[in-house]
Amino acid sequence: MRLCVLGAGAVGSAVVELAAEHGHVVTAFADSESAVVDADGIDADAVLAKKQEDGVVGEADPEAVFDADYDVLVEATPTTLGDAEPGFSHVERALADDRDVVLANKGPVAERYADVRALEAESEGTVRFGATVGGALPILSTIEDVGPSRVSAVYGVLNGTANFVLSRMAAEGLDYEHVLAEAQDLGVAEADPTFDVDGTDTALKGVIVANVLSEGETEFTLDDADVEGIQELSGSMLDLAQEDGQTIRLIVEVADGAVRVGPRLVPGHGAVAPSGTENAVQIEADYCGRLGITGQGAGGPETASAVLTDVERLAD
Amino acid sequence: MSEVHNDVQAYTLRLELVDEPGELLRSLQPIADHGGNLLSIFHERGNVTPRGYIPVEVDIEATPDRFDNIVEGLSDAGINVIQAGTERYSERLTIILSGHLIETDLSDTLTQIEATRNATVTDISLSAPAGSIDVSSARFQLAAESGSTEKVLAAMREIADEKDLQLVEPLTVGGRA
Ligand SMILES: NC(=O)c1ccc[n+]([C@@H]2O[C@H](COP(=O)([O-])OP(=O)(O)OC[C@H]3O[C@@H](n4cnc5c(N)ncnc54)[C@H](OP(=O)(O)O)[C@@H]3O)[C@@H](O)[C@H]2O)c1
Numbered sequence: 001m002r003l004c005v006l007g008a009g010a011v012g013s014a015v016v017e018l019a020a021e022h023g024h025v026v027t028a029f030a031d032s033e034s035a036v037v038d039a040d041g042i043d044a045d046a047v048l049a050k051k052q053e054d055g056v057v058g059e060a061d062p063e064a065v066f067d068a069d070y071d072v073l074v075e076a077t078p079t080t081l082g083d084a085e086p087g088f089s090h091v092e093r094a095l096a097d098d099r100d101v102v103l104a105n106k107g108p109v110a111e112r113y114a115d116v117r118a119l120e121a122e123s124e125g126t127v128r129f130g131a132t133v134g135g136a137l138p139i140l141s142t143i144e145d146v147g148p149s150r151v152s153a154v155y156g157v158l159n160g161t162a163n164f165v166l167s168r169m170a171a172e173g174l175d176y177e178h179v180l181a182e183a184q185d186l187g188v189a190e191a192d193p194t195f196d197v198d199g200t201d202t203a204l205k206g207v208i209v210a211n212v213l214s215e216g217e218t219e220f221t222l223d224d225a226d227v228e229g230i231q232e233l234s235g236s237m238l239d240l241a242q243e244d245g246q247t248i249r250l251i252v253e254v255a256d257g258a259v260r261v262g263p264r265l266v267p268g269h270g271a272v273a274p275s276g277t278e279n280a281v282q283i284e285a286d287y288c289g290r291l292g293i294t295g296q297g298a299g300g301p302e303t304a305s306a307v308l309t310d311v312e313r314l315a316d
Numbered sequence: 317m318s319e320v321h322n323d324v325q326a327y328t329l330r331l332e333l334v335d336e337p338g339e340l341l342r343s344l345q346p347i348a349d350h351g352g353n354l355l356s357i358f359h360e361r362g363n364v365t366p367r368g369y370i371p372v373e374v375d376i377e378a379t380p381d382r383f384d385n386i387v388e389g390l391s392d393a394g395i396n397v398i399q400a401g402t403e404r405y406s407e408r409l410t411i412i413l414s415g416h417l418i419e420t421d422l423s424d425t426l427t428q429i430e431a432t433r434n435a436t437v438t439d440i441s442l443s444a445p446a447g448s449i450d451v452s453s454a455r456f457q458l459a460a461e462s463g464s465t466e467k468v469l470a471a472m473r474e475i476a477d478e479k480d481l482q483l484v485e486p487l488t489v490g491g492r493a
Contacts, residue, residue, distance in 0.1 A: 233414075236414075244455060253489040262485070264485055
């Protein structure tokens with residue numbers, strides 16, 4: 001497939017780097033200020049080096065990518081709330097041209113799911129977004145395979161940063177501020193980890209799951225989620241939990257048409273208490289009971305691999 | 317810092333008493349004698365069974381061994397035990413509350429939980445690192461009526477909200493209390 005990759009951050013760059021391995025060609029690539037277009041495929045190494053050195057991917061205007069020859073638009077620009085721009089307009093333009101879209105960006109399917117589906121219905125193109133929930137973990141594809149109508153609940157840990165902070169607090173008996181600073185030093189938490197620790201990122205993923213489960217009956221956005229973060233937790237609360245064989249994790253629960261995110265008491269070594277930056281999700285479905293998926297969720301290459309898996313599915 | 321009596325459970329006893337003065341007190345004696353901890357008594361004076369007895373519901377806490385002795389003691393004392401068991405409070409759940417627990421009157425918080433009548437507190441473990449003036453946390457073990465977990469949690473949210481306490485709920489989705 002010929003890919004047009006929007007966003008040259010951790011995810012977009014990794015997609016460009018790994019595309020060839022998966023048998024795809026990147027014909028267009030843009031960041032916020034520049035673009036490079038080549039119908040024969042861009043030189044991934046050279047372009048990524050240029051981005052590193054000069055901060056741009058090429059000399060062309062970002063707009064140029066939409067005139068390029070491509071089959072699938074890969075959207076990896078920043079996730080934004082509300083209107084989900086610029087991601088949403090990128091999706092709109094690709095679908096208007098009857099191209100397929102693969103999202104890493106959560107915004108369009110968390111904040112404007114119905115709009116995206118309506119545009120898709122008018123288009124020859126298809127939208128896939130497996131990478132938006134749990135990065136490399138096959139969470140949405142498992143729901144798709146089981147059948148959304150057969151799934152009664154999805155719950156677990158979907159943010160590696162929050163999970164890292166809570167597992168360190170539990171293991172070391174340290175307070176939140178201390179562990180967060182350490183996580184930032186280690187590069188586990190970003191400079192501004194607000195959305196990770198206040199539950200917003202987890203909630204966006206829960207909302208996407210809720211949208212998939214409702215199969216168009218009800219649209220969910222962040223406003224429909226009940227969200228609480230982990231900023232107020234203290235080391236002594238984790239101690240109290242541990243004395244009882246439990247621990248506290250930032251859990252999203254999607255069930256009965258509701259999305260709730262907040263710190264929850266869970267069994268200390270249970271299915272939804274993964275270690276470090278891992279994610280862990282339980283899917284409850286007819287016939288299969290409780291399905292568990294645990295592993296390394298986010299990260300540039302991890303998320304890029306999920307994007308390329310979606311591209312693969314479009315090719316089939 | 318924690319007070320663990322893990323094997324203590326909450327039980328409900330349904331008794332039928334003869335309508336005579338002193339009967340209620342007499343029925344409580346075997347509970348005390350065998351080390352049961354009385355949680356509540358529900359005594360409907362106006363209500364009489366077809367056979368002329370007064371139904372009384374008694375919630376107690378005891379270890380399973382002691383509970384057996386209590387039931388035996390009641391029967392020995394000639395008191396009608398209609399139902400004895402854990403049916404009423406069959407669901408256990410743990411919550412953590414944090415904030416100005418002491419300042420906002422811990423015992424009032426307990427009374428409020430008990431007042432929901434759907435749950436009873438079976439264990440409390442308090443952690444107050446910087447003394448009682450500062451923020452402290454407590455783990456509560458609750459025994460809830462079967463099927464009422466959601467109701468109990470809703471009541472807990474209200475209490476936490478009103479007292480400006482942080483509540484950490486147990487994961488209950490998928491029927492796991
Ligand atoms: N990182 C993960 O593990 C992960 C996992 C799942 C999903 N996601 C999602 O994937 C997306 C990308 O994540 P990331 O970590 O790669 O983010 P990032 O490192 O912040 O990169 C974002 C990129 O988008 C570019 N961009 C911004 N506005 C643009 C525009 N109008 N047109 C074209 N490009 C534009 C930026 O350009 P400049 O370089 O010029 O600033 C930057 O290269 C986000 O929506 C994120 O939520 C990430």
